[in-house]
Amino acid sequence: xxxxxxxxxxxxGDTILTTPLLAQxxxxxxxxxxxxxxxxxxxxxxxxxxDVIVYDKRGTHAGLFGFLTMRSRLRExxxxxxYLAQGSLRSALLVWAARISERIxxxxxxxxxxxxxxxxxxxxxxxxxxxxxxxxxxxREPTESEMRPSLAPSAAEHEVVDELLASRGVQADERLIAxxxxxxxxxxxxxxxxxxxxxxxxxGRIVIVGGPGDRALAKEIVAVVPNAVDATGELPLLASADxxxxxxxIVTNDSAPLHLASAMGTPTVAIFGPTVxxxxxxxxxxxxxxxxxxxxxxxxxxxxxxxxxxLTHFRCMRELSAEAVTxxxxxxxxTPDALV
Numbered sequence: 001x002x003x004x005x006x007x008x009x010x011x012x013g014d015t016i017l018t019t020p021l022l023a024q025x026x027x028x029x030x031x032x033x034x035x036x037x038x039x040x041x042x043x044x045x046x047x048x049x050x051d052v053i054v055y056d057k058r059g060t061h062a063g064l065f066g067f068l069t070m071r072s073r074l075r076e077x078x079x080x081x082x083y084l085a086q087g088s089l090r091s092a093l094l095v096w097a098a099r100i101s102e103r104i105x106x107x108x109x110x111x112x113x114x115x116x117x118x119x120x121x122x123x124x125x126x127x128x129x130x131x132x133x134x135x136x137x138x139x140r141e142p143t144e145s146e147m148r149p150s151l152a153p154s155a156a157e158h159e160v161v162d163e164l165l166a167s168r169g170v171q172a173d174e175r176l177i178a179x180x181x182x183x184x185x186x187x188x189x190x191x192x193x194x195x196x197x198x199x200x201x202x203x204g205r206i207v208i209v210g211g212p213g214d215r216a217l218a219k220e221i222v223a224v225v226p227n228a229v230d231a232t233g234e235l236p237l238l239a240s241a242d243x244x245x246x247x248x249x250i251v252t253n254d255s256a257p258l259h260l261a262s263a264m265g266t267p268t269v270a271i272f273g274p275t276v277x278x279x280x281x282x283x284x285x286x287x288x289x290x291x292x293x294x295x296x297x298x299x300x301x302x303x304x305x306x307x308x309x310x311l312t313h314f315r316c317m318r319e320l321s322a323e324a325v326t327x328x329x330x331x332x333x334x335t336p337d338a339l340v
Contacts, residue, residue: 002029002080007095008039009055010086011184012237013281015039016259017128018085019149020142022048024135025083032077034070042237045152057090067094074098083134087111104134127280148284149263153242160239161246168229175204178243178250178266179221180257182214182232185305187314188253190271193217195322196251197225200329204248208232209240209257249333251325254281254305261285267333271325273316274309276300289332293319 004025008018015035025031026048033043034053043052053073055061061070067090074082075098082095084105092111095103105111107118117137122130128147133139170176177200181193197206206225208218212233222228231243237260244250244257245264252258252268254275261268262284270283272292276299277283282290293299293316301310309316 003032003078004029004081004083005032005034005053005074005077005079005095005100006083006085007034007091008085009034009036009057009088009091012039012042012256013259014086014127015042016149016151016256016263017126017281018131019043019046019048019151019263020128020147021083021085021131021135022046023150024132024146029080032079034074042151042241044238045154046150047152067097070094071097074100084109084111084115085131085134106130106134123280125280126282126284128284130280144284148265148286149259151238151241151260151263153238153245157236157239157242160235161243164231164234164243165229169227170205170229176207176229176243176247177201177204178207178209178247178252178257178261180209180214180250180252180255181217181221182210183253183255183305185274186307187274187302187309187317188255188305189217190253190273190317190320190325192320192322192325193251194220194224196325196329197221197228199322199326200251201225201228203330205229207243207247209244209250249329251329258283269325269329269332271317271320273314273320274299274301274305275303279303287333289328291320291325291328292316 008015030050032051034055037056040052040054043049079100081102082100087105087109089111092114096114103115104117105115106121108121129142132142183189206228208230210232214232218230218232241260244260244266249267250261254272258270267287268283268285270290299316
C-alpha cells in the first residue's frame with residue numbers, strides 16, 4: 001500500500017471540503033494531512049486520516065528554520081505522493097524539498113512548475129469536486145454523494161454539547177434552529193439575523209453558532225430572543241459540528257458553518273451576498289437552499305468577499321429582508337410535514 005500526504009493550509013472551509021478527497025485516498029493506503037493550527041482539530045478522529053500534521057506557517061514554522069523543520073517531518077513520512085490541495089509556491093517547494101517523488105496539484109497554482117502532474121482547475125465544479133479530481137487521472141466527475149464532506153465528532157464532543165444545552169435549559173425533544181451570523185469577511189455578514197431569530201423562534205429554540213469573534217452578533221440576537229442559546233466561542237470545532245448536526249435547519253452566511261452543516265447533513269439555508277455558489281463553495285447538505293439578490297448586476301464582486309462594498313451601497317445584503325429569508329426557511333424546512 002502506498003502512503004500519501006495532502007497539503008491543505010487554506011481556510012477551515014477548504015479543509016472540510018477536502019474530506020471527500022481524503023476518503024477516496026484512504027482506500028489506497030494511509031493518508032496524512034498537513035493543515036493549519038486552526039483547522040487541525042476538525043479532522044480529529046476522521047476515519048480517512050492517519051495523522052494530522054500541524055503546519056504553523058505564521059508562527060512556529062515561519063521562516064527558513066520552520067520550513068526546514070517541516071521538510072524533515074515530511075521526509076520521515078516516506079510518502080509516495082503529495083496532493084497539493086492548497087497551491088502556493090511555498091507548499092510546492094515544501095513537498096519538492098521533502099523529495100516526495102509524485103506531486104499532484106492544479107495547473108493554475110503558483111507552484112505548479114514543481115508538480116509532476118498538473119490537473120485542470122474546473123471553474124464549473126464545486127470545490128469539493130475539484131479537489132477530488134486531483135486523485136482521478138481519468139477525470140471522472142464525482143457524484144453528489146461522493147463529494148459530500150464528512151466529519152467525525154466523538155462521544156466526547158457529544159457530551160460537551162449535551163452539557164451546554166442542559167446548562168441552558170434545553171429539553172431533549174426541543175426543535176433546534178441554528179443561526180450562524182458571522183464571517184471573517186464583513187461584507188458576507190447578512191445584517192438581519194436578530195429579526196430572523198424573532199420570526200423563527202416560534203418554530204423552535206434558536207441556537208447561535210460561531211467563533212469568539214461572533215459574540216457581539218450573538219448578543220444582538222439574544223437581546224430580542226432572550227431564550228436563544230448563545231454557543232459562539234463556547235465549543236471546539238467538532239463539538240460545533242455535533243451541535244449543528246442536531247438542528248432541524250441552519251441559516252448561515254457563506255462561511256465555515258455552512259460547510260460544517262454540509263458535513264453533518266443538516267438542512268441548510270445559505271445567504272450569499274458579494275459571492276455566489278457558482279464559485280464552488282455552496283452548500284452540499286442533502287436538503288438545501290440558497291438565498292441571494294439575483295437581480296443585482298454588480299454581483300458577484302469578489303471571490304471571497306471584499307472588506308467593504310466597492311459601490312458603497314451593500315444592496316446585495318441590505319435588500320434581502322428578514323421576511324424573505326424567514327419564508328424560505330419556513331416553506332422548505334419548518335412545515336408540519338417537513339422531513340427534518
